[in-house]
Amino acid sequence: MFGDNQKQNVSTGAVAVQAGNDVNIIHNGLSYSEVRDVALDVFRANFLQLAGPAMETAKARAEEITEDFLKKLQEENPSGFGKGQDPDFQHALFTVQREYARSGDKDLGDLLIDLLVDRSKQDQRDILQIVLNESLATAPKLTDSHLAVLALKFLFQYTQNFGIGNHQLLGEYFDKYALPFSSKLVKNQACFQHLEFTGCGSIQMGESSLEAILDHFYGGQFFKGFDQSEIAARKISIGLDENFFMTCLNDPSKIQVRANNATQLQNTLNDKNINDEDQEKILALFNIEKMSNLEIRETCISIRPFMQDIFDAWSNSSMKSFTLTSVGMAIGHANIKRFVGEFASLSIWIN
Structure with a gap:
């Protein structure tokens, strides 16, 4: 391994609520049951009136998604209950209720809940709040194939896992983050044209191969290795220091530099106070015998x-x-989070 780097009609400006029998959590004056009542009042006041059984189905779905959202909000961001009094957040919540009431798609519902929970964490009108609001309106326009593209593009091209130190860990990374989407990808142009239409991304003139991206972030997994004699031949004064050299992952008869990429290597060299001459020679070794x-x-x-x-x-x-x-990043991020449970904060990429 590479080391330690491993969610009633009311007048304008007012909120009418009626508490239920049980009050579990109170934040900023609103309990779980009060927020639930407000949310369902918002739905009833704004959702179009459908005929017969269709309306009953819509109401049932709205109640289902509201309960699921509030449960997840209670787990991840209890302070978000206070957002029940915010008009913009009520609008975001209604967007989730409306779209789930229309489709009843459980996967879409889970994705919208993750986005809405993230939205509940935003206390001011900034770029992240605006992006999440737009994402809630955009995600229902996408199929599983669109969502898979966004998840994998976000995963591989915009994130880096610092805990990958050998092929076993690389395989586990693929299992956890890539496998859920691997069978959902399509190659037809209409997929990407629709993603452009919905504002999730754009098709550029240049290309970024997945192989090149993996090499950039995880190049240490793909060395062919070099002979130990290179250390002496290049007169590296620290010798075969285990902080910087290891048995080659792809050829046990050889050695390789202990780093996934040049940035990681440079940081380690600086942390260990390696002299400039040795730094230059070790960085040069990092760039030889690559797949x-x-x-x-x-x-x-x-x-x-x-x-x-x-x-x-x-x-x-x-x-x-x-x-x-x-918007594409936010939806891709939420789709990954839907499957793996935990993921780094979206604010790292959108701020």
């Missing part, structure tokens, strides 16, 4: 065969030249 793109692809597929589908979709569609907007 080609084809070899990187083959290595990843040998670790996890399902990666074949992802490489194929990426290289044989506009996925390779598609870049995400802030």
